[in-house]
Amino acid sequence: EGVNPQDYTGIKIQVLEWPASARSVLDKAGLEIEGKKVSLIAATLRPETMYGQTCCFVSPNITYGLYEISSTEIYVCTARAAKNMSFQKITPVRGEANLLAEISGKDIIGAKIHAPLSVYPEVRVLPMDTILASKGTGVVTSVPSDSPDDYATVVELAKKADYYGIEKEWASLDPIPIITTPTYGDLTAVALVKELKIQSPKDKELLAKAKEIAYKDAFYQGTMLIGAYKGEKVEIAKNKVKNDLVAAGDAFVYDE
Numbered sequence: 001e002g003v004n005p006q007d008y009t010g011i012k013i014q015v016l017e018w019p020a021s022a023r024s025v026l027d028k029a030g031l032e033i034e035g036k037k038v039s040l041i042a043a044t045l046r047p048e049t050m051y052g053q054t055c056c057f058v059s060p061n062i063t064y065g066l067y068e069i070s071s072t073e074i075y076v077c078t079a080r081a082a083k084n085m086s087f088q089k090i091t092p093v094r095g096e097a098n099l100l101a102e103i104s105g106k107d108i109i110g111a112k113i114h115a116p117l118s119v120y121p122e123v124r125v126l127p128m129d130t131i132l133a134s135k136g137t138g139v140v141t142s143v144p145s146d147s148p149d150d151y152a153t154v155v156e157l158a159k160k161a162d163y164y165g166i167e168k169e170w171a172s173l174d175p176i177p178i179i180t181t182p183t184y185g186d187l188t189a190v191a192l193v194k195e196l197k198i199q200s201p202k203d204k205e206l207l208a209k210a211k212e213i214a215y216k217d218a219f220y221q222g223t224m225l226i227g228a229y230k231g232e233k234v235e236i237a238k239n240k241v242k243n244d245l246v247a248a249g250d251a252f253v254y255d256e
């Protein structure tokens with residue numbers, strides 16, 4: 001942090017239906033969310049892949065805050081991220097983030113959500129143990145076609161659905177071809193997880209390697225297979241998709 005500034009896109013993933021656990025936490029906090037738009041804010045470096053979102057990850061070990069953004073909008077993210085946002089003209093008052101309630105990631109799992117641009121109109125919130133509280137918003141949207149970490153996580157979740165307390169179907173949506181490259185084809189992350197024989201989300205070193213390869217390959221060699229910039233180079237399409245998301249009110253620029 002500080003040394004390597006990251007230019008994230010904050011994707012607004014709207015909650016359509018809360019699980020009973022979350023409803024009870026919000027009730028106890030006396031928070032009235034009827035008629036308000038509540039969004040989990042996922043920090044991504046790959047806005048051009050948002051067509052392929054199949055779920056959204058939170059950490060069961062992180063406490064999230066619900067922050068008032070306007071009379072009709074609430075963002076869900078870590079306190080650290082909310083503080084940073086307050087210095088980037090994202091909250092109404094500079095340096096202040098109005099915390100309405102706190103909730104454990106555990107209690108959000110299973111929420112039904114709408115992820116902008118995704119070919120799947122409704123997806124679910126699922127657990128990811130490797131999310132760092134010290135980075136981004138603590139919320140990671142899942143694109144298993146292009147992110148080796150995301151692919152390894154959904155494979156693990158589908159394999160041990162009972163253990164993770166989720167429905168297997170929530171973690172079993174097919175990865176969507178978003179980008180093609182000459183080396184890895186249409187599902188880069190799936191190809192790399194296979195090639196490097198990655199067995200689980202805990203294979204840290206191999207996943208770091210896969211992530212590095214996937215990122216460079218897509219950026220320099222990738223062509224879009226879907227969306228408004230189908231046929232264009234990823235290098236060019238990336239900022240166009242990002243700008244469209246921001247213009248539509250579905251995302252904002254978030255730096256740290």
Ligand code: A2H
Pocket residue numbers: 006043044045046049130131132133134135136137138139140141142143146147148150211215
């Ligand atoms: B990326 P960097 Cl398709 N903990 O978004 C762990 N990972 C986090 C995180 C956190 N607190 N916050 C964000 N991330 C993930 C898409 C994506 C991402 C694709 C491919 C690669 C990729 C969909 N998930 O990341 O450490 C988010 O996942 C690999 C570069 O700041 C975010 O972008 O470099 C990326 O890691 C930020 O990682």
